[in-house]
Amino acid sequence: MSSSSKSRKPSGLFRNMSAKIASVPMVLTALVVFVGGTAWTVLYSFTSSKLLPKLNFVGLDQYERLWSTRRWIISIENLAVYGFFSMIFTLVIGFTLAAMLDRKIRGESIFRTIFLYPFALSFVVTGLAWQWILNPDLGIQNVVRQMGWESFTFNPLNDPDIVIYGILIAGLWQGTGLIMVIMLAGLRGIDEDIWKAARVDGIGTVKTYIRVIIPMMRPVFVTALVLIASGIIKIYDLVVAQTNGGPGIASEVPAKYVINYMFRAQNLAQGFAASTMMLLSVVIILIPWAYLEFGGKKRG
Amino acid sequence: MVDAVTPRGPKPRRRFSRANVMLYGTLIVVALYYALPLYVMIVTSLKGMPEIRLGNIFSPPVEITFQPWVKAWAEACTGINCEGLSRGFWNSVQILIPSVILSIAIASVNGYALANWKFKGSEVFFTILIVGAFIPYQVMLYPLVIILRELGLYGNVWGLVLVHTVFGMPILTLLFRNYFTSVPEELFKAARVDGAGFWGIYFRIMLPMSLPIFVVAIILQVTGIWNDFLFGVIYTKPADYPMTVQLNNIVNSVQGIKEYNVNMAATLLTGLVPLIIYFASGKLFVRGIAAGAVKG
Numbered sequence: 261m262s263s264s265s266k267s268r269k270p271s272g273l274f275r276n277m278s279a280k281i282a283s284v285p286m287v288l289t290a291l292v293v294f295v296g297g298t299a300w301t302v303l304y305s306f307t308s309s310k311l312l313p314k315l316n317f318v319g320l321d322q323y324e325r326l327w328s329t330r331r332w333i334i335s336i337e338n339l340a341v342y343g344f345f346s347m348i349f350t351l352v353i354g355f356t357l358a359a360m361l362d363r364k365i366r367g368e369s370i371f372r373t374i375f376l377y378p379f380a381l382s383f384v385v386t387g388l389a390w391q392w393i394l395n396p397d398l399g400i401q402n403v404v405r406q407m408g409w410e411s412f413t414f415n416p417l418n419d420p421d422i423v424i425y426g427i428l429i430a431g432l433w434q435g436t437g438l439i440m441v442i443m444l445a446g447l448r449g450i451d452e453d454i455w456k457a458a459r460v461d462g463i464g465t466v467k468t469y470i471r472v473i474i475p476m477m478r479p480v481f482v483t484a485l486v487l488i489a490s491g492i493i494k495i496y497d498l499v500v501a502q503t504n505g506g507p508g509i510a511s512e513v514p515a516k517y518v519i520n521y522m523f524r525a526q527n528l529a530q531g532f533a534a535s536t537m538m539l540l541s542v543v544i545i546l547i548p549w550a551y552l553e554f555g556g557k558k559r560g
Numbered sequence: 561m562v563d564a565v566t567p568r569g570p571k572p573r574r575r576f577s578r579a580n581v582m583l584y585g586t587l588i589v590v591a592l593y594y595a596l597p598l599y600v601m602i603v604t605s606l607k608g609m610p611e612i613r614l615g616n617i618f619s620p621p622v623e624i625t626f627q628p629w630v631k632a633w634a635e636a637c638t639g640i641n642c643e644g645l646s647r648g649f650w651n652s653v654q655i656l657i658p659s660v661i662l663s664i665a666i667a668s669v670n671g672y673a674l675a676n677w678k679f680k681g682s683e684v685f686f687t688i689l690i691v692g693a694f695i696p697y698q699v700m701l702y703p704l705v706i707i708l709r710e711l712g713l714y715g716n717v718w719g720l721v722l723v724h725t726v727f728g729m730p731i732l733t734l735l736f737r738n739y740f741t742s743v744p745e746e747l748f749k750a751a752r753v754d755g756a757g758f759w760g761i762y763f764r765i766m767l768p769m770s771l772p773i774f775v776v777a778i779i780l781q782v783t784g785i786w787n788d789f790l791f792g793v794i795y796t797k798p799a800d801y802p803m804t805v806q807l808n809n810i811v812n813s814v815q816g817i818k819e820y821n822v823n824m825a826a827t828l829l830t831g832l833v834p835l836i837i838y839f840a841s842g843k844l845f846v847r848g849i850a851a852g853a854v855k856g
Contacts, residue, residue, distance in 0.1 A: 278758030279677035283685065286670040286733065289726050290685045294692030297703030313702070360587055372846075373839070374591045377598070380838035380845070382787030384804045385831040388811050389597045392604065392820060393617065403616050433597065441846055493696055497789040501808050518698040523794060528702065535698040542694055 298539065305532035313528055322533035332534065335512045338424045342431070342513070343492040349432050350488050351481070354439030359469060361440070362447045372444070376437035383434065387501030390430035391417065417503055420510030427502055427511060434498075435491060439484050446480030447473070482549065489545050493538060514538050605629060605825035612820050628821035632829055636822055638809040645826050648806030652786060652833075655717055655802055659724040660781045664774065667729055671736025672762050676748055686733070693730035701794060708795065720795045720802075724785050732777055739773040740766060772844075779841050780848040783834040803830050 308318045326332050357375055361368050378386065393399050396415040404412040416426030450473060458468040474481070496515035499505060505512045514534060522531030600617050605628050607621040615622075634644040641647075673679075674686050704723060705714060713719035743766065751761045792802035801809070807830045811823045838845050 276677055276679045279673040279679055279682075282669045282758065283673050283679075283682065285666045285725075286673075286689060286729065287685050289729050290688040290692060292707070293700055293704065293726050294688055294695060297700040297707075298695055300703045301699050313706075357587075357590065360583055363583060365583065365587070369842075371587050371591055373842075374594050376846070377835065377838055378594065379849070380783055380834040381831045382789065382804050382834070384787075384789050384808050385827050386597075388807070388823065388827045389601055391811075392824060393597060393600055395617075395820075398612060398820065399617055403618060406616060433594065437594075438849060441849065490694055497804075500789070501812070504812060515696070515698055519701070519790075519794070522702055531698075532702070535696065535701075538696040539699045542696060546694055 301532050302536050302539070305529060305536045307529050309529040309532070311526045311528070318529075322529045323537075325530065326533050326537065331509050331512055332514070332517055334509055335514045335517045338511060338513055339492070339495070341424050342428055342495065343489075345425075345428055346431055346435075346492055347485070347488055349428075350436050350439050351484060353432065353436045354484065355443045355474075357436070357440040358443035358447055359473075361444055372441070375440055378434045379437045381434065383497035384501040386430050386434045387427075387498045387503075390426070390433070391502050394426055394429075418507055420507050423503060423507065423511040427499060430502060431495070431498055435488070439488065442480060442484055442487070443477070446477045450476055482553065486546075486549060490542070493542060601824045601828050605632075605821055605828055607821055609819060609821060625821075628819070628825040629829070631819075631822045632810075632826035636810045636826060637816070638806060638813060639815075645803060645806060645810065645829055648801060648803035649829070651717075651796075651800050651806075652803040655720055655724070655792070655796075655800075656782065656785050658718070659721045659728075659785050660778060662721060663725040663728040663732060663781055664777050666725060667732030667777070668736045668767075668770075668774070669762065670729070670733045671738075672740050672766055673758075674733065674737045675740035675743075676761070676766075677758060686737070689730045689733060697727065697790060705794075714795070715797045715800075717796065717800050720791060720800075723791050723795050724781075724788070727791070728781055728784065731780070735773065735777055735780075736770075739770055743769060775841075776844055776848040779837060779845055783837055783845075786833050 304313050304315070305322055306317050306319060307314060308316050308321065361371060365371075381389075394401075394415070394417050396402070396418060401412060401414045404414070416422045416429075454472060454476070455468070458472060463471070494515060495513050496519070499511055499513050499516055503511045505516055515538070518531045518535045518538065520531075521527045521534060596618075603620050604612065604617060606624045606626070607615070608623065608625050608627070611622060632644060633646050633649075635642055636644045674682055704726070708714040708716075708719040708722065711719075711722075713722060747765060748761065751765050756764065786802075787804065788802065789804045789808070792805045796802070796805075807826055810826055
C-alpha cells in the first residue's frame with residue numbers, strides 16, 4: 261500500500277512532515293522563549309529602559325548601579341549563606357536519611373512518606389507554616405518560655421542577623437525529602453555484593469559508606485547537587501511568604517530583587533541586569549558540570 | 561525505578577541490638593520533626609483565638625471548632641474583597657485543568673517525535689530545551705510578558721496556561737522521550753509496515769501503551785502548577801489570582817488583627833490538593849520526581 265509513496269522520495273524539507281509540524285511548539289519554545297527571551301533580556305540590560313523597554317544603550321551603567329545597591333549586595337550575601345548551608349545540609353541529611361532507610365528497616369514506607377510529604381507542599385504553604393511556628397509571641401519561643409526558661413530567645417524571623425537561617429530551616433524541611441529519595445534510589449542501585457565484600461574485609465558500616473558507597477554514587481551526588489543548586493538560585497516564594505524580605509531588607513534574595521525592579525519599581529533595565537547576573541551564576545555552576553559530565557565521555 | 565523502593569534480602573534477626581535502637585530512635589525523632597509543622601497547622605486551625613493566645617502551639621485543641629475553616633474558605637479578606645479562599649481555589653482549578661491537558665498533550669507528542677521520528681535538528685532543539693530548563697525564570701519573565709501582550713493573552717488565564725505549558729515542556733518532554741525510547745522498535749516498525757503514519761501510531765499504539773507515564777506526568781503537573789506562585793502573581797490580574805497568591809495575600813495582609821487559626825486553615829486548604837495527590841499516589845509521586853531528577 262505504502263510502496264507508491266516510497267517510490268518517489270519527497271524532498272528533505274517535506275520528509276517526516278507530521279513530526280516537524282508536531283514539533284513546532286517545542287521549536288518555538290526552545291528558540292523564541294529560551295534562546296530569544298534570554299538574548300533579549302541580556303541585550304536590554306545594557307539600556308536605560310525604565311517603564312518600557314527602549315534600546316538606548318548605556319553600557320554597563322545598570323551593572324554598576326546594581327553592584328552599588330545595598331539591597332542587591334544583601335540579596336547576594338543571603339543567597340550565598342542560604343546556598344552554602346542548604347547545599348551541605350541537604351546533601352548530608354538527604355544521604356543520612358536514605359542510608360538509614362536502606363538498612364532494611366521495618367516501616368520504611370511510613371518513614372519515607374513522612375520525610376517526603378513537605379516536598380508536595382508549595383513554598384508559600386511552607387513559608388506560612390514556619391512563619392507561624394517561629395512566631396515569637398505564640399510559637400516555639402513562647403512554648404519554651406512557658407516551660408520555665410524565661411530568658412529563652414529564638415526569634416529568627418525578626419532578627420536581621422539570623423533571619424536567613426529561619427528561612428533555611430523551612431527550606432530544608434521542604435527540600436531534603438527529594439534528595440533522600442534520589443539518594444535512596446542510588447543506594448538501591450548498588451550491588452549487594454559490595455556489602456558482603458566489605459564485611460569479609462572487616463570494614464565497618466560507616467567506613468564502608470564513606471570509602472566505598474559514596475564514591476560509587478558520584479553520578480547520583482552530581483544530580484543532587486545540580487538539583488539543589490538550581491533550586492537555591494530560584495528561591496523566591498518561600499521568602500515572600502515567610503518574611504517578604506524583612507525585617508527591613510534583611511532577607512532579600514536576587515529573584516525577589518529582579519521581580520521588584522521589573523514589576524513594582526518600574527525600572528526594567530535594572531531588573532534585566534540583575535536577572536542577567538542570575539543567569540551568569542547558573543552558567544558558572546553549569547559549565548564545569550556539563551564539562552565533567554559530557555566532556556569526559558567523548559574522550560573516554 | 562519500580563522495584564527500587566522495595567527492600568531486598570532477609571529481615572535482620574536481632575531486632576533490639578544497640579545499633580538498631582539508635583537507628584529507629586533517630587528515624588522516629590526525625591519523623592516527628594518532619595510531621596510537626598503539619599500537626600501544628602492542624603491543631604491551630606481547630607482552636608479558637610482565645611485558646612491560641614493563652615495556650616501552646618503544640619497542645620491539642622481543648623474545644624474543637626471548624627469556624628476557622630469556614631471563615632478561611634468563605635469570608636477571609638484580601639484588601640476590600642472578602643470572598644474567602646474559595647475564589648482562589650476555583651481560579652486555580654480553572655488554570656490547572658487546561659494547563660495540565662495542554663502541557664501534557666504537547667510534551668507527549670514532542671517526546672514521541674524525538675524518540676521515533678527524529679528529523680534533522682530535532683536533537684539540537686531538544687538540547688536547547690533541556691539547557692533552557694536551567695535558565696532562571698527571571699531571565700525570561702519579561703520577554704514572555706511581551707509575547708503574551710502581542711498575542712492578546714497578557715493578564716488572562718489563557719496566558720498563564722501558555723506559560724505553564726512552556727515551562728513544563730523541558731521536564732515533560734524528557735520524561736516522554738525517555739519512555740517512548742524504551743518501547744521496542746519492532747512494534748513501531750510493524751505499525752509502519754502496516755501503513756500507519758505519525759498520528760496513527762501515536763494514538764493507536766503509543767498512547768494506549770503509555771498510560772503509566774501519563775499518570776506520572778499528570779501528578780507532576782498538577783502538584784507543580786497548583787503550587788506555583790511566581791507565574792500566577794505576574795501573569796494574571798488580582799481577580800484571577802491562583803490559590804497560592806491569594807493565600808499569601810490573606811495571611812500576610814497588614815490590615816486587621818491576625819487570626820492565626822483562620823490563617824492556618826487557609827494554609828491547609830491550599831496544601832490539601834497536593835497533599836491528597838501525594839498520599840493517594842504514593843510510589844507514582846516518587847517515580848515522577850525521580851524521573852525528573854535521574855537522567856535517562
